[in-house]
Amino acid sequence: MPLPKDVMNFRWDMAKVVKNEGHTADLKSLLLDAQKAADGLVPYASLGAHSQNDYFSNMMINNAKINSTQDYSDVDASLIIGGRYSKKIIKTDVPFSVGGMSYGSVKLPAKISLHLALNKLAKNGIKILMNTGEGGALPWEIYGTEKSREKLSKSHWNTILQFTDKLLRANHLEGLDIDELFTREYPLVVQYASGRFWKDPAYLLNADGIEIKIGQGAKIGHGGILPGSKVTELVAENRGILAHKPAHSPSRHLDILGPEDLVAKVLELRELTNWETPIIVKVGASRIYDDMEIILKSYADCATVDGMVGGTGAAPYEVREDIGINTIASLRPIRDAINDYYETHDKDGFKLVVNGGIWDSERIAKTIALGADGVGIGTGFLLAMGCTLIQECHTDICPAGITGSHEKLDVEKSAEGIFNYIKATKIELQNIAGSLGRKKIEDIEMTDISVNNLLTSIVSELPFSDGSNYVSKIQSKIDDSINALNLQGEKI
Amino acid sequence: MRLNEKALIRKSILELCNTGMPRQKSTDDVIRTIREKSSSEKEGNLWEYIIALGAQLSRPPFDPYREKIKLTTKIGRKGDQKISLKIPILIYGKFDLSQSSKDALYLALDNLDDNRSTIGLISKDEPCDERKYPHFQILDDISKLADPDGIVLEYTGVKTEEKIEKIRKEFDGPILVEVDEYFSYYTAKLLELGIDGIVVNTDDIIKSERYKGKHAIAVIHDAKLAINEFYRGKENDGACLVVAGDVNNAGKMVKAAGLGADIIGYDTSLLIAKVGHYSENFFDEEITAQKIFNHMIATKSELTGIPAAVGYSDFHNLSPSDFRTSSIKASVQGNIPLEGVDKTYRNMVEEILEEHVNTKNISVNQQERQKIISLIMKGEN
Numbered sequence: 026m027p028l029p030k031d032v033m034n035f036r037w038d039m040a041k042v043v044k045n046e047g048h049t050a051d052l053k054s055l056l057l058d059a060q061k062a063a064d065g066l067v068p069y070a071s072l073g074a075h076s077q078n079d080y081f082s083n084m085m086i087n088n089a090k091i092n093s094t095q096d097y098s099d100v101d102a103s104l105i106i107g108g109r110y111s112k113k114i115i116k117t118d119v120p121f122s123v124g125g126m127s128y129g130s131v132k133l134p135a136k137i138s139l140h141l142a143l144n145k146l147a148k149n150g151i152k153i154l155m156n157t158g159e160g161g162a163l164p165w166e167i168y169g170t171e172k173s174r175e176k177l178s179k180s181h182w183n184t185i186l187q188f189t190d191k192l193l194r195a196n197h198l199e200g201l202d203i204d205e206l207f208t209r210e211y212p213l214v215v216q217y218a219s220g221r222f223w224k225d226p227a228y229l230l231n232a233d234g235i236e237i238k239i240g241q242g243a244k245i246g247h248g249g250i251l252p253g254s255k256v257t258e259l260v261a262e263n264r265g266i267l268a269h270k271p272a273h274s275p276s277r278h279l280d281i282l283g284p285e286d287l288v289a290k291v292l293e294l295r296e297l298t299n300w301e302t303p304i305i306v307k308v309g310a311s312r313i314y315d316d317m318e319i320i321l322k323s324y325a326d327c328a329t330v331d332g333m334v335g336g337t338g339a340a341p342y343e344v345r346e347d348i349g350i351n352t353i354a355s356l357r358p359i360r361d362a363i364n365d366y367y368e369t370h371d372k373d374g375f376k377l378v379v380n381g382g383i384w385d386s387e388r389i390a391k392t393i394a395l396g397a398d399g400v401g402i403g404t405g406f407l408l409a410m411g412c413t414l415i416q417e418c419h420t421d422i423c424p425a426g427i428t429g430s431h432e433k434l435d436v437e438k439s440a441e442g443i444f445n446y447i448k449a450t451k452i453e454l455q456n457i458a459g460s461l462g463r464k465k466i467e468d469i470e471m472t473d474i475s476v477n478n479l480l481t482s483i484v485s486e487l488p489f490s491d492g493s494n495y496v497s498k499i500q501s502k503i504d505d506s507i508n509a510l511n512l513q514g515e516k517i
Numbered sequence: 518m519r520l521n522e523k524a525l526i527r528k529s530i531l532e533l534c535n536t537g538m539p540r541q542k543s544t545d546d547v548i549r550t551i552r553e554k555s556s557s558e559k560e561g562n563l564w565e566y567i568i569a570l571g572a573q574l575s576r577p578p579f580d581p582y583r584e585k586i587k588l589t590t591k592i593g594r595k596g597d598q599k600i601s602l603k604i605p606i607l608i609y610g611k612f613d614l615s616q617s618s619k620d621a622l623y624l625a626l627d628n629l630d631d632n633r634s635t636i637g638l639i640s641k642d643e644p645c646d647e648r649k650y651p652h653f654q655i656l657d658d659i660s661k662l663a664d665p666d667g668i669v670l671e672y673t674g675v676k677t678e679e680k681i682e683k684i685r686k687e688f689d690g691p692i693l694v695e696v697d698e699y700f701s702y703y704t705a706k707l708l709e710l711g712i713d714g715i716v717v718n719t720d721d722i723i724k725s726e727r728y729k730g731k732h733a734i735a736v737i738h739d740a741k742l743a744i745n746e747f748y749r750g751k752e753n754d755g756a757c758l759v760v761a762g763d764v765n766n767a768g769k770m771v772k773a774a775g776l777g778a779d780i781i782g783y784d785t786s787l788l789i790a791k792v793g794h795y796s797e798n799f800f801d802e803e804i805t806a807q808k809i810f811n812h813m814i815a816t817k818s819e820l821t822g823i824p825a826a827v828g829y830s831d832f833h834n835l836s837p838s839d840f841r842t843s844s845i846k847a848s849v850q851g852n853i854p855l856e857g858v859d860k861t862y863r864n865m866v867e868e869i870l871e872e873h874v875n876t877k878n879i880s881v882n883q884q885e886r887q888k889i890i891s892l893i894m895k896g897e898n
Contacts, residue, residue: 035808038792046612048788049720049763057766058812062789065811067818077565078843079518082548092539245571246578246826276580276825277573287574308573314859315575333568334518343819347768348571348826350841354857382518384526385533387545408530414523445537446530453539477549480845483865484857499869499893506892512885 035059057342070342071418072404073243073334079382080353083481084391084474090460091386097459102451102466104399106234107303109326109374115212115233115303118151119451120466121389124380124403125216127160129251129260130338133196135410135427136163138439145444147210153447155211159218159238159249161264162228164189169209173231195259220249220274224265235294236305242335242381245309245349248276250339254421255429284319291324305329310355317362330355332381336404339419352381354484356395386453394469395485409446410439522548563732566844567772567853572828579825586821587831590780593691594713594755600651600666600691602635604817607653609639609761610784618790621802625809626650634817639669659683667691669716681710693759698725704743708756716782719762730898733763734776734851741777767819775835776851786813849897866893
């Protein structure tokens with residue numbers, strides 16, 4: 026909901042007093058104070074945290090080109106998830122995926138735009154993975170393959186079609202071809218989150234992968250939230266919850282309180298899926314070395330780590346801003362945990378997917394160079410659909426009609442934008458790897474990247490462009506101090 | 518990421534969406550150029566570079582919606598004189614309020630107590646007779662001692678120490694002393710005289726020559742160190758650190774608590790009380806009181822949310838080990854580990870120094886090593 030006029034006025038009145046009295050409060054914090062004074066509620070926020078240091082822009086890919094006259098289309102950009110313990114694998118043609126954005130958090134037209142764009146890409150030879158988010162899946166996602174519909178009774182199928190009809194009519198999309206809609210040609214990973222927002226067991230059984238969501242970068246340790254204003258009758262019906270009431274999923278899985286519980290949960294899901302489906306465990310970047318150690322031992326095929334700048338549909342403002350570490354900073358302890366694990370274990374197919382503040386080819390390449398096998402993108406896809414960054418996804422005023430409001434999203438145009446975004450990002454990635462002389466995207470290494478400041482070198486272990494690193498820079502400071510203090514007869 | 522950078526990213530993505538072809542320019546290069554140009558203002562507010570470590574697999578989080586998170590704190594070192602606060606906040610600030618604003622504030626404080634959300638007040642005014650909240654009277658002159666629940670004295674040197682000795686004879690409640698920038702020299706002495714805690718106003722102290730160029734986190738870190746120094750080898754019997762000044766939102770309060778603050782001296786409620794006059798054509802005491810009340814209830818929820826997400830059922834369990842920073846300056850000033858390496862910048866320099874002098878066979882003794890480290894740390898401030 027837009028902020029009432031009296032809240033805005035109160036903020037400006039506070040700003041006047043603050044200015045007159047030389048106080049330290051800033052305008053943003055005064056707006057939050059005015060909101061709290063008006064309704065007594067915790068202010069919410071959306072999209073990613075305003076981290077002052079996300080490191081990506083302090084890193085350069087040495088001698089790489091995103092645009093090239095040379096043809097690097099033979100550079101292998103594929104990614105395989107699964108096979109460490111699962112019988113099946115997910116193979117995609119790009120090392121990035123659509124991060125979890127659930128129905129409810131984004132509106133139906135946005136979900137359909139993604140669905141249509143990913144189908145079109147698959148037809149054009151680019152398979153890209155989509156994550157459902159924690160709010161359940163839509164009927165055509167669950168029953169989008171012939172195999173998934175094989176065992177359905179006629180009455181069950183009719184019920185699914187009736188609900189689909191209701192969804193489409195409510196969004197003035199009844200003109201869509203149902204057969205085309207119920208064709209899913211891209212791999213789908215469903216989230217198994219603490220809220221258990223699904224009512225159909227086929228949600229788990231028909232998925233290509235299952236992601237146990239322990240946490241997410243924007244609200245680590247807090248649990249998911251869908252404000253009541255966004256829980257429409259249809260969203261509620263799809264999730265199996267009450268309409269118009271906020272959906273607060275618990276901050277932790279009630280049956281996963283520690284490492285042993287995670288093992289038990291992974292094995293439970295393995296049994297449920299006959300050890301066929303790849304299982305992923307997702308955490309926010311925080312106490313990441315310890316969390317990775319636990320995931321590596323949990324019989325999971327893959328870990329997803331979400332940096333603090335990873336987006337959200339809704340989170341308490343202070344939780345979003347103040348909890349979790351940056352994506353790049355998380356990669357050093359993650360590498361340490363993986364290396365320590367494989368010192369005593371044989372190499373297997375464990376994969377690492379990293380999210381948070383990654384939205385273009387360069388950032389994907391930088392993340393892969395630092396140890397990720399793939400990345401997840403959320404906000405990038407919202408921008409491709411026309412997001413204007415007003416950061417009100419938790420309310421009903423999205424001017425682009427993606428996350429709320431009565432604005433109508435142009436499904437065809439959005440799908441076209443997503444199609445182009447993915448296609449161009451793949452070409453840019455191939456150009457980067459090709460211009461570095463690599464045959465595969467996964468071959469981009471830390472030696473291909475340099476940094477421009479000390480802190481980025483410390484947190485990433487990357488060198489400066491002159492070959493020095495944070496250790497040699499600090500050694501120079503030590504030598505300078507010894508000279509300045511005249512501690513040695515002979516200067517260093 | 519800053520908003521202007523996000524706007525650049527949006528523009529760049531739209532280019533990809535419209536053309537379906539690779540871009541000509543790297544957006545990270547553009548962002549880097551902008552950041553380099555604005556580097557002078559880069560690390561002004563160090564609060565923004567400090568983050569808490571959320572709990573997940575290695576430590577389960579609590580759930581603030583379904584479980585009780587404790588905020589209660591006590592002020593006072595002796596059992597019979599302790600004052601209990603349900604939220605670790607004492608309203609304190611420099612805003613000059615009219616009588617009607619004060620009345621609105623007093624009404625809000627009473628209502629908060631009725632709502633099991635007791636907070637206290639530090640004020641120069643005489644306490645109201647039928648108040649429900651604890652009132653700490655700022656006392657310049659002992660003869661003006663009314664009937665407060667606690668006393669705050671401003672440190673003015675030896676005279677303050679004499680004052681404490683005198684007051685202690687006739688007043689049983691907690692005595693706090695607001696200290697100046699030299700607190701590290703005399704905090705132990707004050708605690709020895711029996712005060713119950715110190716109040717540091719970070720806004721005032723960072724204006725002093727001694728803390729020039731430093732941030733509130735340096736003051737909080739040093740103040741906690743001064744208290745800990747007194748209790749070296751023994752258990753703290755309840756002496757508290759009250760941090761006022763630049764701690765005007767829940768995020769800063771939680772970080773201040775992690776750095777060592779026991780109670781926050783909070784002035785936003787005073788600001789709301791004062792603004793009542795600006796926003797209404799007439800001043801309505803009840804409306805203003807309701808705003809102060811609402812604001813505090815929301816703040817209380819925020820204060821429970823972060824510790825719960827970090828894995829604590831008690832706000833006061835937050836400690837420096839629960840925080841990381843993405844700023845070398847913040848690491849140096851607050852002794853906070855850097856994110857990703859889990860060591861303070863100082864620890865890193867110490868380790869590299871040790872290895873460096875051994876490898877190069879440089880002869881420097883322990884004292885000289887400390888001088889080297891201090892010089893490097895000074896350069897990062």
